[in-house]
Amino acid sequence: MTGIKIDLDIYPDEAALIQGLKRGDPEACACMIKKFAPRVYAIAIRMLNDPNDAEEVLQETFISACKNIHRFEERSALNTWLHRIATNAALMHLRKHKHRELSLDDPIEIQGGDDVYREVRDATLAPDDHAMNSEIRDVLEKAIASLPETLRTVFILREVEGYSTEETANMLGISISATKVRLHRARLRLREILAPYFT
Numbered sequence: 001m002t003g004i005k006i007d008l009d010i011y012p013d014e015a016a017l018i019q020g021l022k023r024g025d026p027e028a029c030a031c032m033i034k035k036f037a038p039r040v041y042a043i044a045i046r047m048l049n050d051p052n053d054a055e056e057v058l059q060e061t062f063i064s065a066c067k068n069i070h071r072f073e074e075r076s077a078l079n080t081w082l083h084r085i086a087t088n089a090a091l092m093h094l095r096k097h098k099h100r101e102l103s104l105d106d107p108i109e110i111q112g113g114d115d116v117y118r119e120v121r122d123a124t125l126a127p128d129d130h131a132m133n134s135e136i137r138d139v140l141e142k143a144i145a146s147l148p149e150t151l152r153t154v155f156i157l158r159e160v161e162g163y164s165t166e167e168t169a170n171m172l173g174i175s176i177s178a179t180k181v182r183l184h185r186a187r188l189r190l191r192e193i194l195a196p197y198f199t
Contacts, residue, residue, distance in 0.1 A: 047090040049145040084171040151186035
């Protein structure tokens with residue numbers, strides 16, 4: 001069964017798409033979903049680490065966006081606005097299934113039942129992403145997924161999605177200084193987890 005074909009050329013640019021959305025054009029929401037769904041899903045799956053929850057966030061994001069398009073003031077790009085909606089929806093899902101957040105003072109459990117206390121390693125640790133094999137990539141994905149939600153969200157938006165510190169702060173509704181602190185803590189936590197693989 002083939003999917004419905006959506007002509008993305010109906011709207012020559014983002015401004016035309018936004019106007020179509022605000023006019024209520026029936027094809028406008030479909031075009032927005034077709035264009036932005038992959039990035040929105042990528043954010044959701046990284047934050048939630050669960051395909052079913054990510055699908056729910058994807059649906060919630062576009063339902064909310066189409067319903068509230070008149071609130072979009074066009075002070076940022078459309079994808080930034082969508083990512084903010086998706087981030088908030090993902091955070092709501094995380095809060096429904098909140099797990100205990102680890103402290104830097106907590107020991108790391110390793111195979112065999114022994115505990116190893118955390119040690120912050122060399123701050124210059126920055127392995128070349130292109131040189132990672134699939135095993136290391138898997139470890140990295142799991143390490144990011146293991147971060148507490150406040151750290152994981154900032155890290156994903158800033159380092160994975162490439163938003164600026166100011167954009168990340170605006171999307172999360174926190175200060176720039178708080179964003180920097182959370183990003184720093186996320187990097188430290190990831191260095192601790194990944195250090196054994198790169199030493």
